[in-house]
Amino acid sequence: MNNDIWECSDCLSEEGFPHLLWETLQRLGYTEPPVYYICEYDDAGAQRCEARLHIKGHPRCPEIKARRYTGVGRRHWDTTQKLARIASADYCGIFEEDIHNTPAKYFPVPDQTTPTWHIKVRELEQINRETPAYTKVLTIRYLHNLDNLFEDLQKELAAWIDRQKRTRAELNKRMNKMSHAIHQVKQELEQCQKELGRTQQQLHKKRRTRQTQLGGRTFARQPIAPGGRNGVPTYDPQRPYYDLNGYVPRESMTDNETVQTKESVADNSP
Numbered sequence: 011m012n013n014d015i016w017e018c019s020d021c022l023s024e025e026g027f028p029h030l031l032w033e034t035l036q037r038l039g040y041t042e043p044p045v046y047y048i049c050e051y052d053d054a055g056a057q058r059c060e061a062r063l064h065i066k067g068h069p070r071c072p073e074i075k076a077r078r079y080t081g082v083g084r085r086h087w088d089t090t091q092k093l094a095r096i097a098s099a100d101y102c103g104i105f106e107e108d109i110h111n112t113p114a115k116y117f118p119v120p121d122q123t124t125p126t127w128h129i130k131v132r133e134l135e136q137i138n139r140e141t142p143a144y145t146k147v148l149t150i151r152y153l154h155n156l157d158n159l160f161e162d163l164q165k166e167l168a169a170w171i172d173r174q175k176r177t178r179a180e181l182n183k184r185m186n187k188m189s190h191a192i193h194q195v196k197q198e199l200e201q202c203q204k205e206l207g208r209t210q211q212q213l214h215k216k217r218r219t220r221q222t223q224l225g226g227r228t229f230a231r232q233p234i235a236p237g238g239r240n241g242v243p244t245y246d247p248q249r250p251y252y253d254l255n256g257y258v259p260r261e262s263m264t265d266n267e268t269v270q271t272k273e274s275v276a277d278n279s280p
Contacts, residue, residue, distance in 0.1 A: 017048045017086075024087065027094035030114070034098055037112040038105050041069055044097070046090050058082060061089040063097055074104070092164075116150045118157050 020043045021028040032043045047062040060082050068074035079097055083089030102109050103119040106126045116134075119127060134147050 014049050014051045019046050019048065020044065021046050021090050021094070024090070026087075027091050027098060030117075031094040031098045031101075034101060034109070034112065034114040034117070035065070037114065038101065038108060039068060039070055040066075042066055044094075046093070048086055048090065050086060057084060059085050059089045061086075061093055063090075063093040065097065065101075118154060 020032075022032060022043060028044075028046075035044070044063055044065045047064070048059065049061075050057065050059045052058070060080070063079040063081075065077050067076045077097070077100070079093045079100075081089055081093045081096070083092060098114070099118050099120055102114055102117045103121060106119060106124060109115060109117075110126070110130075116130060121127070134150065137143050137147050
């Protein structure tokens with residue numbers, strides 16, 4: 011992803027958590043809005059987005075250092091929304107007492123077991139259900155339930171993504187093993203083919219040597235006389251028997267040169 015293009019923005023042109031974060035930071039004394047660095051890219055055919063949120067240190071409180079947040083999502087919008095939400099909860103926890111008199115008083119904080127948070131909860135419980143202010147209580151409860159639901163779904167999604175990555179890694183590992191095994195089988199097959207070729211050559215040489223050593227005599231028949239049909243001699247009533255003089259001996263099957271026979275001619279006459 012080093013060659014991808016990174017976009018720099020304050021994301022204040024979009025509605026949602028980036029606006030809420032900036033309004034909260036302004037109430038806490040910040041003078042410069044957060045900066046988002048965003049990069050959209052393709053991950054194995056799926057659209058992905060990585061975002062980095064940078065918030066400078068507090069201008070009047072040196073102990074509050076700059077903070078950075080990093081997140082990955084599907085698109086520009088959902089990734090920056092998640093980062094701004096996380097940062098809002100984080101700063102509400104950092105300035106838990108200072109934020110008590112701001113509109114972000116009831117924003118969720120990462121640690122909801124602190125005494126300050128319990129005081130806020132008791133204040134909400136003391137509001138009479140019959141008063142118009144109770145609408146604020148129900149709205150806050152509704153938003154907190156949505157926030158909890160989002161947390162659960164985000165954890166479940168993260169678990170599925172992690173499982174997918176592990177499955178993909180295991181699949182790639184097995185495919186590499188299979189490719190290596192196929193390569194070995196091909197090499198063994200080539201070796202077997204080479205050995206088979208050498209064996210066939212050796213058998214052929216042995217057969218030729220054996221035929222030469224035996225020196226067996228075979229007979230090669232002279233060409234068929236004219237009058238034959240389709241390679242079959244025509245029957246001649248004057249020569250009812252085979253004439254051995256029509257054949258000549260030769261030394262072997264592999265030698266095409268013929269020599270004159272030294273055997274006597276058989277008498278085929280009756």
